[in-house]
Amino acid sequence: MVRGIEPKLEPKVSDFSKHMVSGQFDSLTPKSWNILLGNELAMQLGVSVGDKIIVIVPQLRATPFGSVPLVRSFHVTGIYSLGMHDYDANLALINMQDAEALRSLAGPTGIRLKLDNLWNAAPVAHELSDKLGDIYSVRTWMQDNANFFSAISMEKLVMGIILSLIVLVAVINLVSMLMMLVTDKQAEIAILRTLGTTPRSIMGMFMVQGVLVGLVGIGFGVGLGSLLSWQLPNIVDWIQDVFHVQFLSPDVYYISQVPSRLEWHDVLWVTVVTFAFSLLATLYPAWRASRTQPAQALRYE
Template identity: 40%
Template sequence: MGYEWFVSLRYLRAKRKQTFISVISFISIAGVTLGVAALIVVLAVMTGFHDGVRQQILGNIPHVLIQKHGEELSGYQEVIGTVKAASHVLSASPFVAKEAMLLSQRNVAAVNVKGIEAGHKVFQQKFLSIEDQDVQTLLYDDQSGIPGIIIGLDTATSLGIAVGDSVNVIPPMFTITPFGMIPKMKPFRVVGIFKQRGGFLDTYFAYVALGQAQRFFDSAEGVSGIEIEVDSFDHANLVASTLRSEFSYPYVVRSWEDLFGSFLSALKLEKLGLFIVLGIIVLVAAFNIATTLIMVVMEKHKDIAILRAMGGTSRSIMKIFILEGLIIGVMGTVLGTALGLLIAKNADPIIKALENLFGIRIFDQSVYGMDHFPSVVNSSDVLAVMAVAMTISLLATIYPAWRAAKMDPAEALRYE
């Protein structure tokens, strides 16, 4: 260990006449700790809310959507083969969709009837089904006389129906007869009801088998489009850009951000704003570091003069005080990171404990549509906070260290 390290650590330890300076040092460490912890916790909560709201908006909306401009998409198997070869793509499935009215017991509900293949991600959620049977098996059961349909809980409530009941589906299609145009209508049996999973768009969808939808909507062998799932929401734009180079006009390739990205732009701006505002806490702690070092320089002017007289260079003197400030910054950053991660990882139980302790409601799950308090720790956010804290701490040491290095030893010892 160089003598600069030894002297820096020595100056941080309290002596009888220097207790006040040592207390200021610990306050500086505490300030950096609280600032870093607050930044990590708030960014984790904002990320959690961002993901939660994104799920609220998207629900079962695909990550990437491929359609054909002004017409149905034919030969979709070849398109699916090309799509699955792209990186980050988990699945690609065709669908047929058309707006329709559901009619039952003189009640009407508007939905988007979507024909899907078996294995679609919509089947990953929980359903109310006939005798708790597998919804996917019931939907694709060709032996039943009436085809099956899956609707949302809100739609079922509006129609006043339950699983096993029949509902008439009326698309915007008409049959010309001698008596005029008669709307096309077909009965379906409700084989499953899904509770709104979080996406407010989910309630407007009703699901049927792909083959049934093609026949009912006269789509022949064509489909409305292809839904693509990728391994992360954040990779959707990258996959969409890659596929645009493969499928030019009349194909239309859109990511979920192209469809609904404007809903989330405000959240991104809010997260950046909170990062800046809470970063000021770390900046205030850095002023404490600078104040501490200035007081140490004033207190140790005789020590500095003696070190210079013994052959210490101005660079070594500057290094002593920079190291002292960095020790405070590193200790505060490490402790703050540990505290922030501890709180962020256990945010939900901490919130519930506070609610039980004080008998108040801090996080209303019914309002936000989330079953737990959201908190998602991103390693990139943590590293950014640590880098900012260390940079601010380093900058706070420069002026006091420079003043100490420029001190004239003869002037410092003149009146001693």
């Protein structure tokens, strides 16, 4: 796809100028017939900065030799890389005036808007659609990338289920450890009971021990997980450079880098939920310990 843009206004709605691999973004001057290509598209065509390419427009024009498509030669003056396969492999940029001349248009055929809050795209699009009517088509970035975000939502759901199962296994391990501890300390519990320790105190002892184990695990997990999440892009890049592997193939996953952003409210939420699970996991073993009968526990001692 070839898109006509205004180089001076384009940085307000996109980041093409910040992702130039070679060449100059400002080279798209009017009537220069220059073109910018994505790095993957340039590789497919086997061209680089300074080469010429032929653009064929699927629009016929009448000539003495019959109807022929519109053909125009362009100079490749820049190559960009956004890290998204759909753009890097399928999009070329030219000056808007050149695009209008190429298609014999009197003006632009579309306007792109960039909002301060990208999540307001849907309500703004709905409002514009109501005001403009059916003559104009209004689309959002969510609609253009619906399949991609649907896949991400599904992966997020699956990851949530997997993480929940991991937490469940950890809770079961904590319960098992405390149950083994209660069984191993039957004699000591019985002695404490004979000395006057109340069942509530016995239960509190094992609950405190279980909570301490949970807090240690939460501390290590949150600390290590936050550190890895914070440095994940750098870690992935280092692994790819050292072992010459690529975790994300752009033509499969649409992106070539692993994005990571540490959300502290998510960290806090996970910490609170994990602590609650660890607290609940101590209840049954602690209750079993408080129900220990001194006579039965000391019978074979």
